Amino acid sequence: MIRRILSIIIVFFYCSILATIFYCSVCSIVVFFIYRSYLSFQDCNDLELKIKEMCVETDSVYTTPLASLTSFEWEVLYVISGPTVDNEVEELIGISYEEVIQDGERQYIFINDDQIVKEYSSHCDINLSKHPAYAIGQKYSNTSLIQVEKKKIKGEVYYQVEEIKN
Numbered sequence: 001m002i003r004r005i006l007s008i009i010i011v012f013f014y015c016s017i018l019a020t021i022f023y024c025s026v027c028s029i030v031v032f033f034i035y036r037s038y039l040s041f042q043d044c045n046d047l048e049l050k051i052k053e054m055c056v057e058t059d060s061v062y063t064t065p066l067a068s069l070t071s072f073e074w075e076v077l078y079v080i081s082g083p084t085v086d087n088e089v090e091e092l093i094g095i096s097y098e099e100v101i102q103d104g105e106r107q108y109i110f111i112n113d114d115q116i117v118k119e120y121s122s123h124c125d126i127n128l129s130k131h132p133a134y135a136i137g138q139k140y141s142n143t144s145l146i147q148v149e150k151k152k153i154k155g156e157v158y159y160q161v162e163e164i165k166n
Contacts, residue, residue: 073112
């Protein structure tokens with residue numbers, strides 16, 4: 001959250017410099033919205049941030065119980081990639097769900113005792129869902145172990161997440 005606020009302050013700073021140099025407030029507004037769009041696609045939820053914090057070294061593999069990354073009780077986690085259509089999510093998770101997940105979004109739905117106990121949306125660069133070509137989502141239990149590989153390719157950091165089957 002602090003990183004996000006600092007990023008926005010920096011953008012405002014650069015926008016004001018552009019407006020001063022070019023006497024163009026429209027330029028600064030356009031730059032701000034372009035940058036803001038970029039930030040929205042880097043948004044990570046609490047679970048994804050904990051995975052990133054856990055992965056300190058590049059080109060390393062980390063293994064952890066998925067439940068150890070949460071601070072609340074849950075039995076099942078569904079990570080669903082958009083886009084979805086009416087009732088598609090409800091059919092997958094087996095309980096009432098009326099929202100449609102938009103293209104490019106991922107929804108993390110935690111269920112305990114047949115009720116949704118927590119929900120996150122995400123545009124993060126960590127993806128716990130299966131590739132959309134195979135299925136709309138991935139199901140994890142509270143006993144799932146995940147393996148995360150942090151690697152750097154052409155200067156960009158990537159996280160590959162897989163469930164370890166017992």
